[in-house]
Amino acid sequence: MVRARSEERRAEILRAALEVIAERGYRGATLGSVAERVGLTQQGLLHYFPTKEALLIAVLEERDRWDTSGGRDREGWRLDLLESLVEYNAMRPGIVQTFSALLGESITDEHPARAFFTERYTQVRANMAQVLRLEFGDRLPSGLSPERAAPLLTAMMDGLQYQWLLDPSAVDMPAAFRDFLHLLHGGEERP
């Protein structure tokens, strides 16, 4: 079955692209270096993905598929699952680095991932709000509405990732995130 082999190849390429983007960002990544990693020439790679941008899109879509499937509930995340997600991320610097690099680049003008991230963050905030509503109802202990707290939750995850990627020994990402959740819960008891 030739189809299967081909799909496998594509998957290999996507994985390699993920690595290279983590190491150098999208702009710094070259088709040649991705190709090399899977034992192809640059032209061979272009047989699977006609342009560099198409490759990026495929990477982003795969990510989308990934976190629209595993790790989620019927109606989204739950707060304790978020906590384990952060722990999980702390064990895969590669993936975190890829998407942090892409997020960073995406804010520049006309970046091909910009639309993707803009859209995705609206969606993530909505998800987060729902998670919070599920956990706290219409008001968090602090008095904040889930909708107001959602961007904070999102920002915390991203912000911690940057600090952690720059200097993993200086920031215990999962612990810090737990501290934040503790804050959302209203503080009080000593951690």
Next chain:
Amino acid sequence: MVRARSEERRAEILRAALEVIAERGYRGATLGSVAERVGLTQQGLLHYFPTKEALLIAVLEERDRWDTSGGRDREGWRLDLLESLVEYNAMRPGIVQTFSALLGESITDEHPARAFFTERYTQVRANMAQVLRLEFGDRLPSGLSPERAAPLLTAMMDGLQYQWLLDPSAVDMPAAFRDFLHLLHGGEERP
């Protein structure tokens, strides 16, 4: 006075570089486009900054000088000044975009700004801890120590910036930051 003119030119170049980096990131920025913006040729620019990396370093150093001087107290920031800093930032998307883009890129391997950001974040966390200690003493209302809360404060500022840059209409950055400060203060009264 030629000296003055020269310094002025350098400053112009730095400002232009800031803009171009905001638009395309460091890797995407070209010497030519920076030069063009100040009415020079690329080679004319290289007269002032011998390499692209030297220009970047100068940009980073200027930033360092900027926020080691203005906006600070003798012993660092105060919490309410941080709040106005965020408000101030919300009025200068350009600058925020430059440094968010650079932060994003800097996590990739061998990026010339990586050391700068790593070092700077250790320092920022220390500053933040001191701000918090000044405001709350050795325990925040939540029971967290200033040192544990410092990375959270830092992460929140960065994380909100990305969301805001991607979609300013979707996130009221200053308001969100105030919400977070409210959280640090222990919540309670309704905003």
Next chain:
DNA sequence: CGGAACCTACCGATCTACAGGTAGGTGGGT
């Protein structure tokens, strides 16, 4: 059963476009 027609998965050569950087000037101000 054999072969023409076609498809898939590539590779080599090559094009175009910049990009960063160097060498060696020129011209105006002091």
Next chain:
DNA sequence: ACCCACCTACCTGTAGATCGGTAGGTTCCG
């Protein structure tokens, strides 16, 4: 006379993309 602030010309490298193959397999038809 000199030097600072530039410029022109140029070199080298690299990146993405196109073109035109070729080798191997698959399909279909007589």
